[in-house]
Amino acid sequence: MSTHPGRAASAAKQQRGKSPLTAETGPASSGDSGGASADITEHELKRRAILEGAAAVFARRGFVAGTTKEIAAEVGLSQPAIYHYVGSKSDLLREIALQVDRDLFAALESGIARSTNPAEQLRGIIEEYTAAVVRDRRVFAVFWQEGHSLPQEIQDRIREDQRDFITRVGKIVARLQRSKVLPPGPVAVMARAILSMPSWMYHWYLPEGQMTATEIADVYCRLIGLGERR
Amino acid sequence: MSTHPGRAASAAKQQRGKSPLTAETGPASSGDSGGASADITEHELKRRAILEGAAAVFARRGFVAGTTKEIAAEVGLSQPAIYHYVGSKSDLLREIALQVDRDLFAALESGIARSTNPAEQLRGIIEEYTAAVVRDRRVFAVFWQEGHSLPQEIQDRIREDQRDFITRVGKIVARLQRSKVLPPGPVAVMARAILSMPSWMYHWYLPEGQMTATEIADVYCRLIGLGERR
DNA sequence: CCTACCGATCGGTAGG
DNA sequence: CCTACCGATCGGTAGG
Incomplete structure (x- = not known):
């Protein structure tokens, strides 16, 4: 019946008064890690900033009308650059x-x-x-x-x-x-x-x-x- | 302060338990009908059908993602045809x-x-x-x-x-x-x-x-x- | 992380 | 009310 008790419990522990997007995003940060910098935190921080920016843009203009260019601008990147941090626009919403x-x-x-x-x-x-x-x-x-x-x-x-x-x-x-x-x-x-x-x-x-x-x-x-x- | 008393009052009289977009829902599925009819009601009925279709499409997919082609299909028209009844996609939402x-x-x-x-x-x-x-x-x-x-x-x-x-x-x-x-x-x-x-x-x-x-x-x-x- | 750019979609118009 | 089609936008990739 319920698929979430585990998710809910861990979320309850992780985030005490923090934004849901800046807490812990899970093991998603593995994968590309292309650059020379081995610091995963740097990459993860930027990733969270992009998620925050996406939330702001989607709230203001909606998902379809809100462009990846606007999201990139929100965090000071060029539009193609955000694809270094997320797989697709759809991923941001998900x-x-x-x-x-x-x-x-x-x-x-x-x-x-x-x-x-x-x-x-x-x-x-x-x-x-x-x-x-x-x-x-x-x-x-x-x-x-x-x-x-x-x-x-x-x-x-x-x-x-x-x-x-x-x-x-x-x-x-x-x-x-x-x-x-x-x-x-x-x-x-x-x-x-x-x-x-x-x-x-x-x-x-x-x-x-x-x-x-x-x-x-x-x-x-x-x-x-x-x-x-x- | 209030700009609507007049609008509200007339709306209250017009629609008693009917959809706001279709004061008349009767035989809307009239098929094609030849082009000879000069009856303005014919045109207005189609127009309301398009508004209903637009509401359905926008509710399902949102305004930006919902296309004029889908709306047209909802009422059995080609996409450009709806511009005979409404000025623009934006007008539909308005x-x-x-x-x-x-x-x-x-x-x-x-x-x-x-x-x-x-x-x-x-x-x-x-x-x-x-x-x-x-x-x-x-x-x-x-x-x-x-x-x-x-x-x-x-x-x-x-x-x-x-x-x-x-x-x-x-x-x-x-x-x-x-x-x-x-x-x-x-x-x-x-x-x-x-x-x-x-x-x-x-x-x-x-x-x-x-x-x-x-x-x-x-x-x-x-x-x-x-x-x-x- | 940037510049260039491709491919696809879509609103709206032309012209009948 | 249809067929064709233009113009613009935008997500995502190439290639450095």
Whole structure:
């Protein structure tokens, strides 16, 4: 059923408050290593900068309209030069999407791990998820907007992971319904409704905003009757 | 401040439960028809069919990747033929976006008009908005996903209209806070949180779904403590 | 990591 | 409303 527990767990450990693209990209850095410099870190750093630049360009203009030339300019390279660091334009999107996918599960696991009390778990998930979106708004925007430009295989995998995500949140929702903290209703719809609040933020949140992620998450929690409401 | 009351009001009258792009869906598949007909309706019907096809293609592949050839195929025309009905590919997106913009305000006005009681007004907005998204899922998807492909002028106008939308819902939220139906907190964030539930639906709602728009909207309302909850 | 450049795609027009 | 086709853009490679 679930293909990601391993991925999610390791992601949760690796990235504590870091951008999903600057953490650890995995054993992908092997392969070419053509130049004289034997320092793999140098190459890997540039690679991450390119991924960041790609996220910025794709967020601004979309995957198809965003050109490799723009991405290269974002990091001070010529357009053909980025092919020394990544295999193709499509790879850039794929890596961004898979990193967000892992980051979502990291938020889920981390939120659940806070407590055994379902109300505190749901609050934890909402807070961690909100923090993740605030931290990497552009990357999440690319993830949610450019899905149809991904290879079908990756689309399928992400879709399946999303289902798992909803299922797991749904189980917590069901417990909260039994204890009358949440009203009755189909758990899948209710889980999606709750998660849509942080998800939707990439449409409106601005980094210059005055509120912190925690404060915003608290509004979401009170709205659904979690915590010391009224 | 608000540039749309007129547009919204007329849109509310025109479309009662119909797709914003096809006020008339009748015998659109009329085949060819000889060139003799001087009937402007014939031309307009084809034009609407092209807009529907464009929405389908853009929803599936995005604005830039979706080609005019695909759109033409969707309605059984050759690629150059669609330029007899629309000025440019960009026009297709512009018309789709402006129609959704109007439809959003129609839902707002229609929901508010249901009552003078703010709780009923908010429920009305949620129900109308949910119904609109369910009715035209693909068109809303294009609206929210392909915004960056719109001409800057249109982007600005939509952004302003969105602000108005939030402001108006925020006023109802504020009244509900005063009467303790909703918890305290920044009205703009709370309004966005509430609206994100129907907005987000274009990511997950499937037309084969078992629930009606009204039932889903009811889940949203109960979740935020509206109605006969508990 | 750069300059040159190829191959393919695609929006839009010509001209009937 | 079609066949042909132009002009421009862009991803990726060659070859240093």
